[in-house]
Amino acid sequence: MFKLALASLWNRRGSVWLTIVAIAVSSLLLLGVERIRVQTQENFANTISGTDLIVGARTGSTELLLSSVFHIGNLSNTMSWQSYDYLQNLPGVQWHIPMAMGDSVRGFPVIATTDALFHNFQYGNKRPLAFATGKSFAEHEALTYAVLGADAAAELQLSVDDELVIAHGTGEISFTQHDAHPFLVSGILARTGTPIDRGVFIPLAAQALVHGDYLPEPATAEGHEHDHEHGHDHDHGHSHQHGPTHDHGDANPPVYTISAVLLGLENPALALRLQRVINTYKQEALSAIMPGLALQNFWRTLSLFERALVAISVLVVITGLLGMLTTLLASLRERRREMAVLRSIGAGPMTILGLLVVEAFAVTLLGVLLGTAGLYAVLFFGADVLHESLGIQVTASVLTLRELYLLAAILVAATLLSLYPAWRAYRNALADGLTVKI
Amino acid sequence: MSTCVELNRLQFSWPGAQSPLLSIPSLTVTRGERVLLRGASGSGKSTLLGLIAGIHTSGPGQVQVLGQDLANLSQHRRDRLRANEIGYIFQQFNLLPYLSASANVTLACQFAPARRERLQQHDIDQQAAMLLTRLGLTPEQQQQPAHQLSVGQQQRVAAARALLGSPALIIADEPTSALDQAHRDDFIKLLFEACDAQQTTLLFVTHDATLAPLFPRSIELSEINEAGAANV
Numbered sequence: 001m002f003k004l005a006l007a008s009l010w011n012r013r014g015s016v017w018l019t020i021v022a023i024a025v026s027s028l029l030l031l032g033v034e035r036i037r038v039q040t041q042e043n044f045a046n047t048i049s050g051t052d053l054i055v056g057a058r059t060g061s062t063e064l065l066l067s068s069v070f071h072i073g074n075l076s077n078t079m080s081w082q083s084y085d086y087l088q089n090l091p092g093v094q095w096h097i098p099m100a101m102g103d104s105v106r107g108f109p110v111i112a113t114t115d116a117l118f119h120n121f122q123y124g125n126k127r128p129l130a131f132a133t134g135k136s137f138a139e140h141e142a143l144t145y146a147v148l149g150a151d152a153a154a155e156l157q158l159s160v161d162d163e164l165v166i167a168h169g170t171g172e173i174s175f176t177q178h179d180a181h182p183f184l185v186s187g188i189l190a191r192t193g194t195p196i197d198r199g200v201f202i203p204l205a206a207q208a209l210v211h212g213d214y215l216p217e218p219a220t221a222e223g224h225e226h227d228h229e230h231g232h233d234h235d236h237g238h239s240h241q242h243g244p245t246h247d248h249g250d251a252n253p254p255v256y257t258i259s260a261v262l263l264g265l266e267n268p269a270l271a272l273r274l275q276r277v278i279n280t281y282k283q284e285a286l287s288a289i290m291p292g293l294a295l296q297n298f299w300r301t302l303s304l305f306e307r308a309l310v311a312i313s314v315l316v317v318i319t320g321l322l323g324m325l326t327t328l329l330a331s332l333r334e335r336r337r338e339m340a341v342l343r344s345i346g347a348g349p350m351t352i353l354g355l356l357v358v359e360a361f362a363v364t365l366l367g368v369l370l371g372t373a374g375l376y377a378v379l380f381f382g383a384d385v386l387h388e389s390l391g392i393q394v395t396a397s398v399l400t401l402r403e404l405y406l407l408a409a410i411l412v413a414a415t416l417l418s419l420y421p422a423w424r425a426y427r428n429a430l431a432d433g434l435t436v437k438i
Numbered sequence: 439m440s441t442c443v444e445l446n447r448l449q450f451s452w453p454g455a456q457s458p459l460l461s462i463p464s465l466t467v468t469r470g471e472r473v474l475l476r477g478a479s480g481s482g483k484s485t486l487l488g489l490i491a492g493i494h495t496s497g498p499g500q501v502q503v504l505g506q507d508l509a510n511l512s513q514h515r516r517d518r519l520r521a522n523e524i525g526y527i528f529q530q531f532n533l534l535p536y537l538s539a540s541a542n543v544t545l546a547c548q549f550a551p552a553r554r555e556r557l558q559q560h561d562i563d564q565q566a567a568m569l570l571t572r573l574g575l576t577p578e579q580q581q582q583p584a585h586q587l588s589v590g591q592q593q594r595v596a597a598a599r600a601l602l603g604s605p606a607l608i609i610a611d612e613p614t615s616a617l618d619q620a621h622r623d624d625f626i627k628l629l630f631e632a633c634d635a636q637q638t639t640l641l642f643v644t645h646d647a648t649l650a651p652l653f654p655r656s657i658e659l660s661e662i663n664e665a666g667a668a669n670v
């Protein structure tokens with residue numbers, strides 16, 4: 001019976017192909033949306049990786065996450081440099097990235113940090129930051145160098161050695177321009193698809209300089225130049241340590257307060273214990289959050305949008321299946337003769353019904369397979385383009401269980417739908433018998 | 439000789455019809471007989487064949503095929519009986535156009551376990567090829583898709599399908615009306631030969647009275663159908 005159904009389909013391959021393509025396109029869309037949804041969520045979770053704890057002054061976890069990872073909003077509280085010193089010296093801390101925020105360049109957030117950012121910060125699948133052009137601000141003696149994220153550089157139309165002026169506050173337009181201290185672009189980061197792309201990164205000491213917290217007397221300023229600091233790489237036994245200062249007590253810190261610190265631990269399993277230690281720190285009220293957990297909580301608040309996306313693609317699949325239903329129903333009329341011949345050689349009405357169901361199943365199966373193949377073709381050939389242009393990272397991984405369920409659901413729906421034309425054919429077969437009135 | 443088809447006070451009317459289309463007090467066809475059933479168009483010939491083939495069920499009265507009362511059989515059993523014991527030849531468009539001639543013939547065994555059993559000693563494809571060759575199709579023509587064959591060839595393929603696996607009864611519903619005179623006589627001669635070889639009963643329906651001399655027994659539907667007589 002299966003062979004007969006296939007032969008009959010082959011006979012009508014013109015219209016059958018179109019139906020298969022319609023189903024393929026709709027299942028491709030469903031799979032694509034599902035994949036983008038899941039992978040966007042993953043990307044979202046991947047905006048930061050390798051960082052075990054984010055520490056800031058006592059605040060809510062979402063506020064701390066948004067300001068430190070997404071550079072959105074403003075932390076009203078800051079933490080003292082002494083606390084940062086304390087964090088660096090906690091047991092198990094492998095690396096630390098301080099961040100001081102609050103300024104902007106035409107809407108792009110300025111993050112005052114250290115060279116550690118370029119060495120230790122990781123995103124996505126543990127990918128480190130890379131320079132597209134130029135180099136780190138730490139490789140210049142002067143403090144007035146900045147590194148730009150890919151989007152910031154593109155939209156501000158800046159390239160290496162161009163000048164930029166940093167404004168106070170995070171607004172698009174600021175009345176307080178720090179134009180006494182124009183910066184030069186030292187390097188531009190490769191695109192990451194994360195909020196890093198929109199950042200403007202300057203040395204910690206430079207922010208102090210801009211704000212006048214810290215008066216750069218020649219001797220002291222020298223003491224904080226970054227090339228000099230390599231010599232002070234003595235703590236924690238980590239070769240990539242580029243903290244601004246390790247001379248606690250005897251030297252002035254580059255800034256007195258910072259907004260947040262990203263911590264990397266030698267053993268991620270320590271995070272929970274260390275989180276408690278930090279949260280109960282007596283000297284200053286601090287909050288430590290685990291980025292993965294905080295991101296998950298935050299994603300949940302964004303789920304409305306993703307649900308709308310899924311709903312749309314489900315509707316497209318329904319359209320595809322209705323197309324198949326229409327084709328099947330339309331073909332019944334021209335196939336009455338075929339049915340009568342089958343009846344004459346002893347095919348029961350149930351056989352006729354089964355034939356149509358098998359046919360619909362075969363068409364849908366082919367469509368779904370074609371759609372899946374199409375998805376992989378798009379992922380395989382288009383992944384780089386998607387990443388470069390939209391910052392959406394999708395990988396051609398094996399179908400997930402959920403995706404297989406979706407495909408199975410399409411097949412089941414198609415089979416159920418085909419029962420209607422099959423039932424019509426059954427009725428026709430009973431009524432027509434062997435004489436077909438066309 | 440046992441009876442092949444027996445009608446007893448058969449009455450049939452389509453749902454909603456005022457008067458019965460068929461009302462046949464009695465008709466008996468014995469096994470191995472070759473019977474011509476002649477009737478004008480619209481006189482209920484095809485309906486009668488549908489009743490004998492077990493596609494439709496009659497109202498009052500009895501239709502017995504090979505000793506089985508069709509009214510007592512379920513739909514499935516009637517389909518099975520038709521598949522196993524009745525070969526059906528239409529006026530035209532007998533074949534599934536997308537299958538080869540040979541595949542169309544072997545299709546007869548698809549729903550018919552009894553036919554397959556009768557062919558047990560022989561390969562089904564081989565048997566089909568033998569039948570087709572005897573009916574005058576070359577091996578090349580046997581592999582061609584059915585829609586590429588001429589009408590005469592198609593009718594012979596249909597006959598081969600009806601004959602394959604030696605069913606007890608062959609019902610031919612105006613199988614020659616799409617053929618010209620020479621092909622018609624040729625076709626009937628071949629059909630007779632094949633039926634003789636298998637001792638198959640042949641019920642041949644036509645509106646063409648000129649065929650009557652070819653058959654040992656010929657029946658006018660209007661003579662046995664009381665309903666028809668009343669209507670005309």
